Amino acid sequence: MARTADADSEFEFELRTCRWAEREWPPGGGTDEPAVLVARQLGTKRRRWDTIVLECDPDALEQRAKFGPKRLDGDLLHIVRNAPAEWTYYRDALPHPGYPWRYVREAIHRADDRSILEARKNGNRIQIRRKWPYPDWVDRIIAIENKPDLDASAARTLGPQLEYDVAMSLADEVWVATRQTGERVEPVLLEGLPVEAGVLALEPDALEAEVAWYPRGLSVDEPGTRILERPDDGDRGGSAARFEYVDPSEKATTRQRIAERAYERGWRSFVDTMRPDCRYFELRAEGPQDGPQLVPYCTAKDGRQTAAECAGSCSEFQPEPPAWRTRGWPIEGGPGKRLKRLLAGRRRQRRPGLDGGASE
Ligand code: SF4
Numbered sequence: 001m002a003r004t005a006d007a008d009s010e011f012e013f014e015l016r017t018c019r020w021a022e023r024e025w026p027p028g029g030g031t032d033e034p035a036v037l038v039a040r041q042l043g044t045k046r047r048r049w050d051t052i053v054l055e056c057d058p059d060a061l062e063q064r065a066k067f068g069p070k071r072l073d074g075d076l077l078h079i080v081r082n083a084p085a086e087w088t089y090y091r092d093a094l095p096h097p098g099y100p101w102r103y104v105r106e107a108i109h110r111a112d113d114r115s116i117l118e119a120r121k122n123g124n125r126i127q128i129r130r131k132w133p134y135p136d137w138v139d140r141i142i143a144i145e146n147k148p149d150l151d152a153s154a155a156r157t158l159g160p161q162l163e164y165d166v167a168m169s170l171a172d173e174v175w176v177a178t179r180q181t182g183e184r185v186e187p188v189l190l191e192g193l194p195v196e197a198g199v200l201a202l203e204p205d206a207l208e209a210e211v212a213w214y215p216r217g218l219s220v221d222e223p224g225t226r227i228l229e230r231p232d233d234g235d236r237g238g239s240a241a242r243f244e245y246v247d248p249s250e251k252a253t254t255r256q257r258i259a260e261r262a263y264e265r266g267w268r269s270f271v272d273t274m275r276p277d278c279r280y281f282e283l284r285a286e287g288p289q290d291g292p293q294l295v296p297y298c299t300a301k302d303g304r305q306t307a308a309e310c311a312g313s314c315s316e317f318q319p320e321p322p323a324w325r326t327r328g329w330p331i332e333g334g335p336g337k338r339l340k341r342l343l344a345g346r347r348r349q350r351r352p353g354l355d356g357g358a359s360e
Contacts, residue, residue, distance in 0.1 A: 011306045012295070013148040014040060014050050016204035017177045018267035019293040021053050021144070022350070027200060027211050034139060035061050037350060039262035040270070043143075044254060046226075047164060051144040051177070052262050058352070060137035064263065065353030067116045067134070071264035074257055075107035076116070083117055083130035090119075090128045138259045141220075143171035144200070150178035155192030160230065162197045167225040167243070169218035170251055170258075177202050180210065207288055224251055266350065268343040270296065274310040276339040279318045281310070283339055294343065 018038045025036045034055035043049045072080060075097075084093045090108060097104055108128060111117035118129040143165060147154050158176060165174045176193065180201040190199065190213060198215030202208070224246040275281055280300035285292040298305040300316045348354050 009148050010146060012304060013177075013179065013202075013204055014146045015267070015270070015293065015295055016207065016287070017051050017144060017146050017202060019287065020202060020204075020207045020209060021051060022267075023207065024209065025053050025142075026055070027209055034058070035352075037061075037262060038267050039265050040267040042258055042261050042265070044170070044258070047161070047168075047170075049143040049171070050146040051267070052171075052258070053142040053144065054138050054259055054262055055140040055142065056137050057135075057139055060135035061351070062353035063132065063135040064137040065351055066132050068114060069264065069348065069351065069354055070114075071260035072116075072134075073260070074253065075103060076111055076114075077134070077253075077256055077260070079104070079107055079111050079128070080116060080130065080134040083128055085130060087120070087122075087127045087129045089122075089125050093128060138255070140172040141170070141255055141258065142173045142175065144175045144177050146177050148179040148204075150176065150199075152192065155190075159192045159194065162194050164227050166194050166196045166218060167227055168246065168251075169220055169222065169224045170254060172218055172220055173198060173215045174218070175200050175215055177209075178212075179204065180208075184212070205287070220251060220255070221248055223248055263351065266347040268294075268347050270307055271340055271343050273307050274305075275312070275314065275317055277320055277337075278310070278314070279320045280316065281339070283342070294346075 018040055022036060022038045025038075026033070035058040037054040037056060039052045039054070040050060041048060042052050067080065078097055079094065082094045090104065091101065094104065105126060108117065108119050108126060112119040116131060118131060120127050145158060145161065147158060150158075162174055162176070165171060174196070175198040177200045180203040193199070196216040196218065197213075198211065199213040201210045201212045225243050226246050227241060227243045229242040271283075274296060280298050282297040282299060283294040284297040286295050287293050296305060296310065297303070298310065298316075300318075301309075
C-alpha cells in the first residue's frame with residue numbers, strides 16, 4: 001500500500017498536539033488555569049479545524065455532565081436552554097424556533113427519552129419542565145491548525161484559511177502548531193500568515209512547546225465576515241471578494257454546537273473511523289514517561305498507520321480471529337471493542353461528573 005510520509009507525520013503530529021494541549025494548555029501557563037477539553041477535526045460545513053481546545057469553567061463543566069456524554073444537537077439545545085423551572089405548555093415556554101413546532105415536539109420526546117427534560121401530557125397539551133439549568137460551560141474556543149513542516153509554501157496555503165477564521169471570528173484564538181526545529185521561526189513564514197494567528201513550536205516527543213508568535217484575541221461577540229470567494233487574479237486584479245456578514249447570535253449558536261460535538265467526541269475518537277477490529281491493529285503507548293499517550297500501530301506495516309489507510313479499503317485488513325473473542329476478551333466483542341472501551345474510558349476521565357445525571 002502506498003503511504004505518504006506527509007500524511008503520516010501530520011496525523012501523528014496532530015495526535016501529539018492534542019495530547020500536549022490536554023496536559024499543558026494554556027501555553028506559558030497562568031494563575032487561573034481553566035478546565036480544558038480537546039477535540040480534533042471539528043468545525044463547520046465550510047471550515048474544519050485540526051485541533052480544538054475548549055477552555056471551560058470547571059464547575060459548569062461538571063454541571064454539563066448531568067446531560068450525559070452524548071452531544072445535544074441544535075434542537076435539544078433550544079429546549080434545554082429555554083425549559084422552565086415549572087410545568088408549562090411547551091409553546092408558551094420556548095421561543096419560536098424558526099421551524100415547524102412538530103420538530104420541537106419530536107425533540108421534546110427525545111429529550112425525555114434521554115432523561116434530560118421532564119415532559120407530561122395535560123389534556124392534549126404537552127407540558128415541559130427542566131431537570132437542571134443548562135450551564136454556560138465553555139469560556140473560550142481555540143482553533144489550532146497543525147503543520148509540522150511549516151515551510152513557505154505551507155504558510156501560503158494556510159494563510160487564506162486563517163484569514164477566513166480571523167474574518168469570521170468564530171474561535172476566540174487561532175494558532176498554527178509546527179514542529180520545533182531549534183531555529184527561530186523565519187519572519188518570511190510569519191509574513192504568509194495573518195498577524196492575528198499565533199504560532200506554537202512543538203517538540204512532539206518530549207511534548208514541550210514554545211510560543212513563537214502570540215495570537216490576538218478575536219471578537220466572537222461582534223458580527224463576523226464570511227469570505228465566500230476571493231479573486232484569483234493576483235494583486236493587480238480588479239475583481240472583488242464576495243462575503244457576507246454573520247450575526248453574533250448565529251455565531252453563538254454555532255459555537256455551542258461545536259462545543260457539544262467536541263464534548264462527545266474528544267480527540268481519541270480516531271479509533272471510531274479506523275479498524276480496531278483488524279488483527280493487525282494495536283494501541284501503543286508513546287511519549288514522555290510521565291504522560292504517555294496511546295497511538296494506533298499496525299503490525300502488518302510495522303509502523304503507525306493513518307486514519308485514511310486504516311479503513312475498509314485496506315488491502316491488508318484481516319478480521320480478528322474468532323478465538324480472540326473468547327480467549328482473553330471475555331466481556332463482549334473482540335479486541336476492537338476492548339480498544340474502543342479503553343479510549344472511551346480515557347475520554348470520560350476528562351469530563352468530570354459524567355457518572356451522574358443522564359445515562360445517554
Ligand atoms: S486495517 Fe490495514 S492499516 Fe489498519 S491495522 Fe489492519 S492492516 Fe493495518
